[in-house]
Amino acid sequence: MKTFYSCRCFYTKNIFLKQFGIHIQYENKKQFISQFEKVLRDKGCDTEQQLEDVVTQIQEEIDRRRGLGRASLARRTVISATYRPLHADIYKLKEEYLAPEFLDLVALCKTKGVTADVVRKRLHTQDGNRMYMFQVFQQGFCDLFLEELEHFENSDCPKGRPNTMNKYGILLNELGFDEDFINPLRENYLTPITSILFPDWGGNDLDSHKAFIVTYKLGDDLDLSYHYDNAEITLNVALGKVFDGGTLYFGDMRTERRTETYSRYDHEPLFGLLHRGQHLHGAMPIEDGERYNLIIWMRSSRVRNQRCPMCDDEPDLVEAVGFGDGFTREEPVVDVCTAS
Numbered sequence: 563m564k565t566f567y568s569c570r571c572f573y574t575k576n577i578f579l580k581q582f583g584i585h586i587q588y589e590n591k592k593q594f595i596s597q598f599e600k601v602l603r604d605k606g607c608d609t610e611q612q613l614e615d616v617v618t619q620i621q622e623e624i625d626r627r628r629g630l631g632r633a634s635l636a637r638r639t640v641i642s643a644t645y646r647p648l649h650a651d652i653y654k655l656k657e658e659y660l661a662p663e664f665l666d667l668v669a670l671c672k673t674k675g676v677t678a679d680v681v682r683k684r685l686h687t688q689d690g691n692r693m694y695m696f697q698v699f700q701q702g703f704c705d706l707f708l709e710e711l712e713h714f715e716n717s718d719c720p721k722g723r724p725n726t727m728n729k730y731g732i733l734l735n736e737l738g739f740d741e742d743f744i745n746p747l748r749e750n751y752l753t754p755i756t757s758i759l760f761p762d763w764g765g766n767d768l769d770s771h772k773a774f775i776v777t778y779k780l781g782d783d784l785d786l787s788y789h790y791d792n793a794e795i796t797l798n799v800a801l802g803k804v805f806d807g808g809t810l811y812f813g814d815m816r817t818e819r820r821t822e823t824y825s826r827y828d829h830e831p832l833f834g835l836l837h838r839g840q841h842l843h844g845a846m847p848i849e850d851g852e853r854y855n856l857i858i859w860m861r862s863s864r865v866r867n868q869r870c871p872m873c874d875d876e877p878d879l880v881e882a883v884g885f886g887d888g889f890t891r892e893e894p895v896v897d898v899c900t901a902s
Contacts, residue, residue, distance in 0.1 A: 564769065564770075565890065565891070566770055566882055566884070566888060566889060566890060567880060567881065567882050567886050567889040567890065568879070568880050568882040568886040568887040569870040569872065569873060569878055569879065569880070569887060569889060570877075570878040570879075570880050571875070571877075571878070572627055572880075572887065573627055573628060574587060574588055575587045575873050577620055577623055577624070578789075579616065579619070579620075582601075582605045582606075582607065583605075584598075584601065584605070585789070586598050586620070588620050588621075588624065591617055594620070595613070595617075631881075631883030633722065634735075634736060634884075635883055637719075637736050638735070638736045638738075640720055641720070641736055641737060642738065644719060645737075647710060647713075648709055648710050648713040649706045649707075649709065652703065652707060652710060652743075653738055653742060653743060654743060655742060655746050655747055659699055659700055659702075660699060660700065660703075660751070661698060661699060661700055661832065664696060664697055664698050664699075664751070667681070667684060667685070667696055668751050670684060671755050671758045672754050676758065677758075678758050681755075681759060682694070682759070691812060692759070692838060693812065693827070693835060694759060695827075695830075695833055695834070695836075696836075697832050697833050697834075698797075698832065698834040700832070701831075701832060704801050704802045704831065704832060707801060708802055708803070711732060711775055711854065715732070722736060724775070724857070731775045731776040731777055732774060732775040733774050734774055734775065735884060735885075740884075744771060744858065747858075748768060748771050748860060752768070753765070753766065755836070756795050756836070756860065759836070763838055763839075763862070764794045764861075764862025764864055764865035764866075765795060765862075768794065768862050769861070769863050769888070770860075770861045770886075770888040771793075771858055771860045772792075772858075772861075772885065772887075773857070773858045773859075775801075775854060775855065775857070776854075776855050777852065777855075778852070778853040778855075788813070788842060789842070789844065790839060790841065790842050790843070790871075791839035791840075791859050792839065792861075792871060792872055792887060793839030793859030793861055793871075794838070794839055794861055794862045794866070794871075795838060796838070796858065796859055796860070797834050797856075797857070797858045797860065798810075798829075798837075798857055799833070799834040799835075799856040799858075800829035800853070800855055801831065801855060802832070803831075803852045803853055803854050809826050809827065809828050809846045810827040810829065810843060810844070810845050810846075811824040811825065811843060811844055811846065812824060812825045812827065812841055812842065812843045813825075813841075813842040814841075814842060815838070815841055815842070816840045829853075829855070839859060840871060861885075862888070863888055863889060863890040866887075866888055866889055867889055867890060872887075877889050
């Protein structure tokens with residue numbers, strides 16, 4: 563079992579201020595004011611007190627990040643001891659939960675000598691931007707999964723938010739889905755696909771992940787600002803529910819911003835969208851109903867050990883709980899070039 567780490571930049575960079583729709587860097591108050599005061603004032607942060615309130619909010623977020631691992635372990639301990647699953651069987655992955663189309667795709671990708679061109683012809687693609695759609699789960703499983711998620715949401719158990727941009731959702735490792743569900747899904751089913759479609763992004767050696775549920779509904783989170791993921795490859799699966807709006811939109815890769823044109827993607831229940839984590843994207847506001855999505859950020863330590871995708875520097879490693887952010891202390895054995 564590998565030991566995984568986080569990069570120290572997690573405590574200073576990519577801090578999202580939702581009310582202003584921007585990510586900021588915070589080394590200290592002087593640096594922050596110098597770098598971001600004008601931007602914030604242009605966005606309506608007009609008074610000194612408002613600016614002080616933002617600084618306090620940032621410092622609270624940094625403190626939260628520093629205690630994230632311990633807090634997650636504490637929540638998971640409580641959940642394990644007190645939560646009674648509604649559908650205990652679904653915590654272990656079974657092939658009967660997976661769509662025949664998905665199983666056929668996995669089998670094709672495991673075929674000796676198969677090429678990416680052959681695999682792509684079997685997939686729904688989006689504008690040649692290396693975004694691939696395919697059905698992942700059976701309807702029956704999604705129905706049970708949604709019932710389980712709602713059962714947990716309605717419980718008194720503590721709940722951690724998925725990330726700084728989503729205040730509502732569920733961390734699946736805390737609920738107990740990592741070991742027997744997400745791990746084998748990544749290792750046995752998703753990696754054969756990503757190894758063919760994304761070899762230049764570590765698709766053949768995805769050794770960790772962060773899996774979570776995001777929910778959107780009126781009165782809670784409505785949309786998702788333009789961003790990129792802390793992942794080499796992301797799978798985003800629509801689990802179901804009835805909703806209007808919430809269209810996903812994709813632009814350029816983070817390091818290749820050239821145009822202001824976007825590809826649109828309307829999520830279909832049971833279908834997943836597979837894309838590169840550094841592909842900039844967001845979600846339009848939901849207009850009605852309720853939407854549940856399973857997000858799996860898949861990571862390759864061989865790729866990110868060379869350059870942190872969040873700060874673009876060699877990672878400055880700090881101890882982490884579980885998979886952390888997917889870094890290891892092992893020497894990298896491949897030289898990953900800039901992907902096209």
